[in-house]
Amino acid sequence: MAEDGSVGIGEGWSDQGKIAAFFDHLQQVSGWLLQQRCDDIDPIHATMFSSPSRLPWVAPAVGSAIDIALWDLRARRRVTPLHRLLGSTTGVVEVYASGGLYADGKFLNDLAAEMHGYAAEGFTAVKMKIGALPMADDLARVSVVRDAIGSGHRLMVDAVGQLSRATAPAWIDGLARLGVHAIQAPLPEGDIDGMAALQARGPLTVVAQEREHDPMVFRALIEQQAVGMLQFNPGLAGGVTGARALTAMANAAAIPVTLQCYSTAVMQAACWHIGAALPGVQSVENHQFHDSLNQALQPEMAIVREGQLRLGDQPGLGIDPALFDGSVPGPGTLERVFASSN
Numbered sequence: 335m336a337e338d339g340s341v342g343i344g345e346g347w348s349d350q351g352k353i354a355a356f357f358d359h360l361q362q363v364s365g366w367l368l369q370q371r372c373d374d375i376d377p378i379h380a381t382m383f384s385s386p387s388r389l390p391w392v393a394p395a396v397g398s399a400i401d402i403a404l405w406d407l408r409a410r411r412r413v414t415p416l417h418r419l420l421g422s423t424t425g426v427v428e429v430y431a432s433g434g435l436y437a438d439g440k441f442l443n444d445l446a447a448e449m450h451g452y453a454a455e456g457f458t459a460v461k462m463k464i465g466a467l468p469m470a471d472d473l474a475r476v477s478v479v480r481d482a483i484g485s486g487h488r489l490m491v492d493a494v495g496q497l498s499r500a501t502a503p504a505w506i507d508g509l510a511r512l513g514v515h516a517i518q519a520p521l522p523e524g525d526i527d528g529m530a531a532l533q534a535r536g537p538l539t540v541v542a543q544e545r546e547h548d549p550m551v552f553r554a555l556i557e558q559q560a561v562g563m564l565q566f567n568p569g570l571a572g573g574v575t576g577a578r579a580l581t582a583m584a585n586a587a588a589i590p591v592t593l594q595c596y597s598t599a600v601m602q603a604a605c606w607h608i609g610a611a612l613p614g615v616q617s618v619e620n621h622q623f624h625d626s627l628n629q630a631l632q633p634e635m636a637i638v639r640e641g642q643l644r645l646g647d648q649p650g651l652g653i654d655p656a657l658f659d660g661s662v663p664g665p666g667t668l669e670r671v672f673a674s675s676n
Contacts, residue, residue: 502532
């Protein structure tokens with residue numbers, strides 16, 4: 335909380351099985367953080383992102399949450415939406431519906447109805463999971479989704495790193511025949527050379543990688559031409575400050591950006607504002623399963639028309655901090671972050 339009573343909220347990614355490490359680290363750095371000026375976002379980001387932590391992802395995740403909170407606070411104090419503070423003139427962001435998960439008792443007709451529903455809601459692009467079933471079975475799932483959403487809608491798949499260099503080409507050819515245009519995480523995260531080969535081979539665009547936080551790895555993905563679209567999660571890859579740097583890096587290589595999001599409404603709103611403002615961000619994931627705290631969003635944020643969402647004029651992220659009482663709802667990664675100015 336700043337001296338004038340303004341509050342910023344942020345959220346960071348977490349390995350759910352090790353979430354305690356996130357909050358332990360936040361507690362460790364809170365004393366130092368409260369001695370900083372809330373307008374000193376860049377030096378705070380640099381210190382937080384490089385601070386030592388028990389697990390490699392923890393310091394970047396906590397630093398990302400704090401960075402988002404500081405940007406939210408800055409925009410609130412200036413009584414302007416975050417997207418406008420970042421340079422947006424329209425407040426419009428391209429979004430896609432992310433669903434098509436596996437579930438016991440979920441049959442092909444259920445999957446088709448789910449994905450058709452997203453198209454009916456106004457989404458012009460959708461993403462679904464693949465890779466957990468034999469190729470023929472998963473291609474059958476993709477086929478029914480293609481029929482359900484129609485040929486005019488873009489279809490992406492997320493293989494969650496389940497394919498291999500040997501098997502991926504056959505999968506990709508089968509997916510391309512069904513009108514899929516992009517594949518997320520076709521190979522395990524560390525296989526940059528393998529992804530570069532798939533991107534060069536085509537015909538699908540390779541998208542990666544959502545669980546990364548190291549800027550040097552993102553640079554390697556770009557320089558080795560391992561992706562046709564750079565993906566990152568602002569809740570792990572540096573918040574707003576990190577998003578600006580990564581997007582600029584991708585822009586310099588003429589590689590479009592897509593923002594990954596599967597957290598609560600706080601992270602979803604942050605991704606929307608970033609996506610609406612930063613050049614080169616082609617799309618933002620709207621997760622249809624991980625949708626906690628959606629009641630905190632402004633009503634207009636739930637309306638998608640022709641694949642676009644129009645953000646409102648509410649200050650900051652557009653989420654009222656008063657809705658949170660300081661508790662963390664459920665097992666998610668939300669933390670209310672207070673920034674103090676001297």
